[in-house]
Amino acid sequence: MKLAELSTLEISFNQLIETLLTQKTETEQFTVRLTSEQSQFTRFNHAKVRQTGLVADGSITLTLMENQRSSFRTFPFTGNWDIDQETTSTALLELREELTVLPIDPYLVLPSGNNRSREVNSGKLLATESVVPTLLELVSDLDFTGMYAGGVVIKAYGDSQGQKHWFTTDTFTLDYSLFDANGQAVKGIFAGSNWDEAAYIAKINQAKTQLKLLSRPAKELTKGQYKTYFAPAAVADLLGMLSWSAVSEADLQQGNSALAKLSRQEKQLSPKFSLKENFQQGFVPRFNQLGEMVAPELPIISQGLLVNTLINSRTAKEYGKIPNGANSSETLRAPEITPGNLGVDEILGSLDTGLYISNLHYLNWSDRPTGRITGMTRYACFWVEKGEIIAPIENLRFDESLYRFWGDNLIELTNFQEFIPEVGTYQSRQLGGSLVPGMLVNDFTYTL
DSSP, X not given: OOHHHHHHHHHHHHHHHHHHHHHSOTTOEEEEEEEEEEEEEEEEETTEEEEEEEEEEEEEEEEEEETTEEEEEEEEOOSOHHHHHHHHHHHHHHHHHHHTTSOOOTTOOOOOSOOEEEEEEOXXXXXXXXXXXXXXXXXXXXXXXXXXXXXXXXXXXXXXXXOEEEEEEEEEEEEEEEEOTTSOEEEEEEEESBOOHHHHHHHHHHHHHHHHHTTSOOBOOOSEEEEEEEOHHHHHHHHHGGGTTTSBHHHHHTTOOTTHHHHTTSXXXXXXXXXXXXXXXXXXXXXXXXXXXXXXXEEEEETTEEOOOBOOHHHHHHHTOOOOOOOTTOOOSSEXXXXXXXXXXXXXXXXXXXXXXXXXXXXXEEEGGGTEEEEEEESSOEEEETTEEEEEBOOOEEEEEHHIIIIITEEEEBSOOEEEEOOOOSSSOOOOEEEEOOEEEEEEEEOO
């Protein structure tokens, strides 16, 4: 998106807020949230383009509050002031009428404060016409399948108290798989704000090496406990479970949290395990749905001990806590696991004999109070003997507690991290991701 187009959108957004300020009554409060993007989507199959196009999209969510009641409307945002003004005025009138028949919300939080920010993260993405030749040059002889999504994403906020935030970022994600003739696959993700040709070549070469290993006869394993190395993508999958009723203060208060025992200090994790929210990478905005700003870094687990949960203002009001800028769902937005000391050349030797897990899928809680997670291995997972990859494995189901694999059974974390991005595109391109190392674990439990 050109600077002039960005400027037009920002001006139109600011005009929308100013108009609402003049149209609202003395007792009404409002918040306005903008999500917009201009993205290129290109889908590949058999190393050929199957679908491609450019998408320019935007939506406004207007929330109106009065007399301890609230309601919202979501509608398109075009950047054309005449259209946006009419749509906004209509939404305001509808919300005003709707509020009169809604019940009182005892924990409704009104916008407050005077936070303001403007963050523009410019990257260096592939030119539109360069995406296909650049991506396919290395994989033209392979069954390469996946999707590239890249461009600018905008998040903005304004409210009746004068808070205002504007955030834009250039990002790309390439979510891909390489298949062999027998249907075995290696999955990879490549993402960032600046295209790095050397890093892309290294990623594809690593995938090609794993694809060759998949051609070996698969080894059948019996259920049991195995020493296991989890690559960063697999670690990110496990970490993602903490956003499902674990790090949320509301879930903790309501008895739903998988970290309740950690909170009560009945359990602790390994001193090698530390987790924080790190917003300094610039991948996601620091403001939440009420325009509140979170600290650039927020420690969650420090050397195995729970030091913070995620607390939004609504939870704080209900349970008498101090909010820390969490979003409405109290989920992780910019998580980072602190790296350890295991070097990339030491992984197989330190594993010695056991499983090398590249990816996981179908994760869910099997017993949330004890932190037990179930799921399956998937894509380029191998049996290793004496520090050498011997054979691929068939998919295995696991059932294991985070108090074990991030606790006493955590041998070491790698001294490098990978950024594993969010690749969802429902309604809009998702921002953010996890910055995680790989990890080596003792006696991980596989059940099928």
